[in-house]
Amino acid sequence: MISRKAVSGTNLEQAKSHNRRVVIEAIRTNGALSRAAIARLTALSTQTISNIVEELETAELLRAEATLKGARGQPAVPYSINPDGGYSIGLQLDHQLAVGVITDLSGTVRARIEHPVDRPTPAxxxxxxxxxxGDLMRKFRFDRQRLFGIGVAMPGPFDVEGMTSVGPTALPGWQDFPVADELQRLTGIAVTVENxxxxxxxxxxxxGVARNLGSFVYLFIGTxxxxxxxxxxxxxxxxxxxxxxxxHMIVRPGGLSCGCGKRGCLERxxxxxxxxxxxxxxxxxxxxPDVLEELLAQGDDRLEAWIADAVDPLRQAIDVLELALDPETVVVGGFMPLPVIEALVARLEPLHLSVSSTRARSTPRVLVGAAGKDTSVLGAAALPIFSETNPQFDVLQKPLG
Ligand SMILES: [Zn+2]
Structure with a gap:
């Protein structure tokens, strides 16, 4: 099925790599596409598409699928992403867990490792x-030439003076630490870091649920x-x-004191x-986090009370985000167990009146994340592929003419 969203490109010669990314993104989001279908989605010329498809097929990033019989006899060859065209390593570090995955170009996890940690320092x-x-690459063997790089996800904020260095939710000792450079030195692989x-x-x-969205906010509930x-x-x-x-946005002036030095911060x-x-x-x-899931299943009063108290601040945060940014939706996810997030989100209605409270919407104002607790590490693994294969995502927003 072809998405409603169109992908546009430009025929300028200097935008060749941009156009390559547009073609890959069109196929990645829609599944196998013929050259004609890519042309309809991207507004790239047929000749440009033929050149790019040939180039990507030679590079083994795309592969030809079985020919489809066209309605009027013209057979069309659909092209799909070659999962083994490239690989990426995603690493995620949090207070208690380090997780690593290798994904292929289609995003399928080919190996996964997790390790308990205890608020680790950089050392x-x-x-x-x-x-x-290293263990991931021993577990899943592949041609190293096809490794795009390593993506790392870890809690922010980064390098904020006077804030969070003593906070309980930032990791200790990471202020100004050059994570990407150091990991690159240790592994010999290009590293990208993101919060x-x-x-x-x-x-x-x-x-996940934001697959075809052009504007959304992801609320990550972690530590x-x-x-x-x-x-x-x-x-x-x-x-x-x-x-x-x-x-660290203040939702309750004079409220609970926060490690950042303020009072009444949202994450409190x-x-x-x-x-x-x-x-x-x-x-x-x-x-x-498992404790919360168990307590929820038991109908624990204290957890119920926490959920009841968390609703108002969360609703206020969503109001601010909607009014400031006008996203299509706000996705809620993170390390908080899914049933607890669902219980929290279920209580959010009625949301505040905002620019988002229109009936003319195709997605709900708030969605629960679908990619699960590995969302961040999958996103981390996508960082190197993302920069390699993704177009500026704005091209995804131009509607079909
Ligand atoms: Zn704070």
């Missing part, structure tokens, strides 16, 4: 991440809370790479850490 985590990358919420937005855009901003077909990162750190009400605190767990630093 502890970097050798571990390098070892996970976990942005990586999750990419994961959800590629594999803290952050937002990944995918706007007008682009990831929006901000001037210092900290856009979306809304966990909506985060794993906020839930653990509310549950009076003996050791919230070492609590696991």
């Amino acid at each position: 502890q985590a970097m050798p571990l991440l390098a070892a996970i990358a 976990d919420a942005t990586a999750a937005a990419i994961g959800e855009r590629l594999y 803290g809370l952050g937002a990944g901003l995918f706007l007008d077909g682009h990831l929006y990162k901000g001037s210092r790479h900290n856009a979306g750190e809304i966990g 009400y909506v985060s794993l850490r906020a839930a653990y605190d509310r549950l009076d767990l003996p050791d919230p630093d070492h609590a696991s």
Whole structure:
């Protein structure tokens, strides 16, 4: 089935690599396409498409499928992504877990490893991440020439003076640490780093509920809370790479004190850490999200009370995001167990009146993420492929003429 969304390209010679990405993206989001179908979706000329398809087939990034009989006799060859055309490694580091995956060009996970960690410092985590990358490549053998690179997702914010260095939700000792350079030195592989919420937005855009969306916000509920901003077909990162750190937006002036030095921050009400605190767990630093799922199943009163208290701040955050950014939808996900997120989201209605409260919408205002707890690590794995194969996503937004 062909998506309603069109993909456009330009025929300028200097935009050749852009056009390659447009073709790959058209096939990746729609499934196998003939050259004629690509032409209809992209507005690239037939000649341009023929050249690009041939080039990508030679590079083994695309492969020809069995010929389809056209309605009027013209046989058409559909082209699909060659999963084995390229591979990527995704690594995710959080307070308690390091996860690594190898995905192929189609995004299928070919190997996965996870390791418990305990709020690791760079000195502890970097050798571990390098070892996970090495183990993944021993577990799943492939032609190293076809490795696009390593993508890393970890909690933000990055390099903010006076904020979060002592906060319970940022990892300790990572201020100013050159993660990409150091991991590249240890592995000899190109490394891209992104915060976990942005990586999750990419994961959800590629594999989840945001597949065909051009503007959405991903609210990542982890130890803290952050937002990944995918706007007008682009990831929006901000001037210092900290856009979306809304966990430290004040939702209750004079409210609960936050590790960042302020009071009443959103993540003091909506985060794993906020839930653990509310549950009076003996050791919230070492609590696991599974605890929340178990307590929810038992109908635990304290968890119910936390959910009830988290609804208002979350609703307010969604209101601000809708009014400021006018996204198609807000996707909620992260390390918070899915049933708990569903219970929280189920209570959000009625949402505040905002620019998003129109009946003329094709997606609900709030969606629960579909890519699961591996959303971020899948997004991390997509980082190297993403920069290699994806067009500026804005081209996905031009409607068919
Ligand atoms: Zn704060």
